[in-house]
Amino acid sequence: MTIDYAKVGLKAGLEIHQQLNTSAKLFCNCPPKLFTEEPTITFLRRLRPTQSELGQIDPAAFFEFQKGVKILYEANNETSCLVEMDEEPPHQLNPEALEIALLVGLLMNAKPIDEVYVMRKTVIDGSNTTGFQRTCVVAMDGEIMVKDKKIPIQHIGLEEDAARKTGEEGNVIRYRIDRLGIPLIEIATAPVIYSPKEAEEVALAIGRILRATGKVKRGLGSIRQDLNVSIPNGALIEIKGVQELELVSVVIEREVERQLNLIKIKEELQKRTIKKEELKEEFSNVTPVFQQTECKVIKTALSKGKQVFAVKLPKFTGLLKKELTTGIRLGSEMADRARFWGKVGGIFHTDELPAYGITKEETEKLKKTMNATDQDAVVFVADSKGNAFDALKAVAERAREALEGVPEETRAANPDGTTRYMRPRPGAARMYPETDVPPIQVKPEYLAQLRSQLPELPEQKMQRLMMDYALNEKLARQVLDSEYSQLFEVIVQNCGVSATTVAVALTETLKALKREGFAVENVSDEQFIELFRAVGSGELAKEAIPDVLGWLAKNETATVAQAVENLGLGTLKPEELERIIDDAIRDNAALVKERGTAAFGALMGIIMKQARGKAKAESVSELLKKKLKQFA
Amino acid sequence: MNKETLSGYKGDALQALKKAGAEIGDILRVTKDDRTYEGILIPRSENGNHKHIVLKMRNGYNVGVQITPTTKIERIGVGAKPTFQPPPLPKQKENLPKVAILSTGGTIASRVDYRTGGVRPALTANDLYSVVPELADIAVIDAEIVFSLFSENITPKHWTEISKNVAKHIEKGKSGIVIAHGTDTLGYTAAALSFALQNLPVPVVLVGSQRSADRPSSDAATNLLGAVQAAATAPFAEVVVCMHESISDEAIVFHRGTKARKCHTSRRDAFKSINALPVARLRDGKLSMLVEDYNKRESNRKLVLKPDFDEKVALVKFYPGMNPKTIDWHVENGYKGIVLEGTGLGHVGNHLFPAVRKAIEQNVIVAMASQCIWGRLGMTVYDTGRDLLAMGVVPLDDMLAETALVKLMWVLGQTKNTDEAKRLLKTNIAHEFSPCSMYEEEKQYDD
Numbered sequence A: 001m002t003i004d005y006a007k008v009g010l011k012a013g014l015e016i017h018q019q020l021n022t023s024a025k026l027f028c029n030c031p032p033k034l035f036t037e038e039p040t041i042t043f044l045r046r047l048r049p050t051q052s053e054l055g056q057i058d059p060a061a062f063f064e065f066q067k068g069v070k071i072l073y074e075a076n077n078e079t080s081c082l083v084e085m086d087e088e089p090p091h092q093l094n095p096e097a098l099e100i101a102l103l104v105g106l107l108m109n110a111k112p113i114d115e116v117y118v119m120r121k122t123v124i125d126g127s128n129t130t131g132f133q134r135t136c137v138v139a140m141d142g143e144i145m146v147k148d149k150k151i152p153i154q155h156i157g158l159e160e161d162a163a164r165k166t167g168e169e170g171n172v173i174r175y176r177i178d179r180l181g182i183p184l185i186e187i188a189t190a191p192v193i194y195s196p197k198e199a200e201e202v203a204l205a206i207g208r209i210l211r212a213t214g215k216v217k218r219g220l221g222s223i224r225q226d227l228n229v230s231i232p233n234g235a236l237i238e239i240k241g242v243q244e245l246e247l248v249s250v251v252i253e254r255e256v257e258r259q260l261n262l263i264k265i266k267e268e269l270q271k272r273t274i275k276k277e278e279l280k281e282e283f284s285n286v287t288p289v290f291q292q293t294e295c296k297v298i299k300t301a302l303s304k305g306k307q308v309f310a311v312k313l314p315k316f317t318g319l320l321k322k323e324l325t326t327g328i329r330l331g332s333e334m335a336d337r338a339r340f341w342g343k344v345g346g347i348f349h350t351d352e353l354p355a356y357g358i359t360k361e362e363t364e365k366l367k368k369t370m371n372a373t374d375q376d377a378v379v380f381v382a383d384s385k386g387n388a389f390d391a392l393k394a395v396a397e398r399a400r401e402a403l404e405g406v407p408e409e410t411r412a413a414n415p416d417g418t419t420r421y422m423r424p425r426p427g428a429a430r431m432y433p434e435t436d437v438p439p440i441q442v443k444p445e446y447l448a449q450l451r452s453q454l455p456e457l458p459e460q461k462m463q464r465l466m467m468d469y470a471l472n473e474k475l476a477r478q479v480l481d482s483e484y485s486q487l488f489e490v491i492v493q494n495c496g497v498s499a500t501t502v503a504v505a506l507t508e509t510l511k512a513l514k515r516e517g518f519a520v521e522n523v524s525d526e527q528f529i530e531l532f533r534a535v536g537s538g539e540l541a542k543e544a545i546p547d548v549l550g551w552l553a554k555n556e557t558a559t560v561a562q563a564v565e566n567l568g569l570g571t572l573k574p575e576e577l578e579r580i581i582d583d584a585i586r587d588n589a590a591l592v593k594e595r596g597t598a599a600f601g602a603l604m605g606i607i608m609k610q611a612r613g614k615a616k617a618e619s620v621s622e623l624l625k626k627k628l629k630q631f632a
Numbered sequence B: 001m002n003k004e005t006l007s008g009y010k011g012d013a014l015q016a017l018k019k020a021g022a023e024i025g026d027i028l029r030v031t032k033d034d035r036t037y038e039g040i041l042i043p044r045s046e047n048g049n050h051k052h053i054v055l056k057m058r059n060g061y062n063v064g065v066q067i068t069p070t071t072k073i074e075r076i077g078v079g080a081k082p083t084f085q086p087p088p089l090p091k092q093k094e095n096l097p098k099v100a101i102l103s104t105g106g107t108i109a110s111r112v113d114y115r116t117g118g119v120r121p122a123l124t125a126n127d128l129y130s131v132v133p134e135l136a137d138i139a140v141i142d143a144e145i146v147f148s149l150f151s152e153n154i155t156p157k158h159w160t161e162i163s164k165n166v167a168k169h170i171e172k173g174k175s176g177i178v179i180a181h182g183t184d185t186l187g188y189t190a191a192a193l194s195f196a197l198q199n200l201p202v203p204v205v206l207v208g209s210q211r212s213a214d215r216p217s218s219d220a221a222t223n224l225l226g227a228v229q230a231a232a233t234a235p236f237a238e239v240v241v242c243m244h245e246s247i248s249d250e251a252i253v254f255h256r257g258t259k260a261r262k263c264h265t266s267r268r269d270a271f272k273s274i275n276a277l278p279v280a281r282l283r284d285g286k287l288s289m290l291v292e293d294y295n296k297r298e299s300n301r302k303l304v305l306k307p308d309f310d311e312k313v314a315l316v317k318f319y320p321g322m323n324p325k326t327i328d329w330h331v332e333n334g335y336k337g338i339v340l341e342g343t344g345l346g347h348v349g350n351h352l353f354p355a356v357r358k359a360i361e362q363n364v365i366v367a368m369a370s371q372c373i374w375g376r377l378g379m380t381v382y383d384t385g386r387d388l389l390a391m392g393v394v395p396l397d398d399m400l401a402e403t404a405l406v407k408l409m410w411v412l413g414q415t416k417n418t419d420e421a422k423r424l425l426k427t428n429i430a431h432e433f434s435p436c437s438m439y440e441e442e443k444q445y446d447d
Ligand SMILES: [Zn+2]
Pocket: A025, A028, A029, A030, A079, A080, A081, A082, A083, A084
């Protein structure tokens, strides 16, 4: 579906979160790194929604609490201390992180705050052990230019990253607290973005400025883009956690498509003249229908003593299978809700039956039991009565919302650019001061000092890359937009390898490897430097770079020497190379005799098959030419 | 305009706000150089400087704006005073046990005013039901505010007052008493009540929290629910301290009032039973006893109230090179008792001997407890210990130093006769002495 975004009236804003590469976390001295081993410390918690002065509690949070949701935290001593466990008050705000945020603020022409206050933003899903995220605004009212358009930057903030979810079993959610407390800079634009492409350009421009500080982390998960997307007659939808820049435009395209289709469904429902009151929360036990079923999911559930419950959605037939955007149907939106509110595995609905081992007869019997006509849809789940009722209640609620069009909600981005229901949109920001951390005054003298040492802006850097390193424009731009632009200069200045070789390796080669599925973000700065030192000193041919990088991506803690050994690489000694060439000439004596020096091309191919990555092509060709002349 | 309407503001900032006619909670527009801030005026911390005003902006963030001579402050909206609309109260079940909750200052429940960022304690019974509705399934609550003090400001006079209050509620037929208390000196108060409230018919449960009640992760509600459940139904009738057993929200333990000590500055499981097992554990809603020797609940038993304490008692910690005049000073200033917190098995340097001897000669009771925290005195092992015993120092075996202090205050509140006081001091009244030092008791501290 091609969409004219100007006509549709799309408005989007970006909120970019980027991890900072500081030496310690934001409120303690733990190193900002993750661990992959088994946790050595675990503890169990419950988070109780705090009541506000107005007597309100976040309904989603209170619901989770009532369901008895528990959180099992995983930790080890290398990546967290009592602060992350919420067993010790936070230390002072990390001055290194504050300085980076102020630098970014100044680069974006924003106005630093005179006195910075750390706030507690209530987050009760377990991703923060405290039940809130510590966050502060550092600068406000900046702007950046993107393709000659002024993009206002509403604020630049600093906040602690959350724990990462590692699993969910029944009503126990597992989170690992290694990531908790890693400093994140937050950049929020005004909602002045009018097309998916423009969103991607703005995200790219902000990313360049962030990298200009040289103090940001790289790799998957180190940057997360939140989007807010709205169209007239649709709704303002907040989408969390887009991890790849390339996905920003896709997510917006899909979201606009989803909203447009939901509006169409609303119009269709109006045509079918359904009233909200008709979508009742009346649930029936339809277990008898499935007594002999061959459907595995239902069979398993029944064997565990669970039952099947159903709800009728009058006049909804055909709408549940209607695709909203690639892979997302109204039925899947209902399933998301059912999973969230009912903790069920999923739902079945008549639009997709017979299928999953459910027969036509069972479907008919179900409809009959539910007094459903061909106009109606029936949704059912197999679970405990409590969970099933919560799930079906959520389904009925979602159906009623379909009459209104697009429900306001917070959604999470999937890796393919689609989104899923995450939680209802929270009310007004629930923030109150973090009284354990004293406010920080940003003194004019300090700001003057920062202003005098601002890093170069992306466009200046672009010019310098072309001038100083003789890169062509394309390569220079690739280096600028890469997460490795800082490392590029370190390598070129220290390893004795040509700038172009380094630039190609750090941009095109890595991109190609990534496409082939190599986890190149695992390769550390130290490994890169070691690799290019080896190339610079002639120990390794530059042709071997892709193979070595690919191997290092799979062997995180290994050395370049180990890579060379395992791959059978390394530079040939002159006498070894000579022997290979001699052997080739001898094996092809007839050819050499016949063509003389013109046999060069054919021989070169044969020799390079053995010598690739172990000898420079130039040295091979030089020696081969010499040898051929001797024979001729 | 008085101090409250511009709480915390001083100097330049106060003058500028007064000039603008602004009060806390008003919506202000502050223009300075080329920038404008709009937000609600927030109270300023008493220790903040005089130059900044704090605004809560529409996005919820607070920012501090420095006032300069050219800063313009306009009042563009009058602050709406928050009116608390509590959710409907849970239904009272009249047949449940009646429990008194006495608050002394420890905030066990609170709600947040997100508009101004203020945190307000919930103190009345209705407040407590509203914030921790599960309470209504356990007991009928009678809440009373005895006083509102940080626990470091609580003195022996307050112990007396709390004891009398507890007695009053027991008299009224309560099934148990819960006392909310700041954790810093909770152990001292627990020991004091253990001596002041004798022959208890029902449990007296002191409860605190290590994470403030305004945060979702607070241990306050879990501890409070545990305390109320124990007060309502536990089989024991003793003074106990109710806190988390570990850093998980899984088990609550009840420490004996005379054996409980705060051993960590910030962890949820800061309280430990020293040289003893906790009395009971509450897990998954079930209370199980961990000791066999305890005073059983018996509602017909008649409480004996002995609420008097003599404050002229000191706890003196020995350290290398300590000046003996420290002891002399106490004697000269009318102290009747000194608990020495000695090293190891119960020692102080022999340069203190003359001072100790003089104190005892002047009828000051000098007792010994160990600064090792864990373990029992052994004052007959070395010469130093034997010499101190010969002088008349009273060895307090495995009693906690803090409990020893409280007990000596209480003893001297009961009698002025030195021999009688010494006899009382050595009498096991509330499990402050354990008969044996068990290996098992230490196991709980292994991680
Ligand atoms: Zn830490």
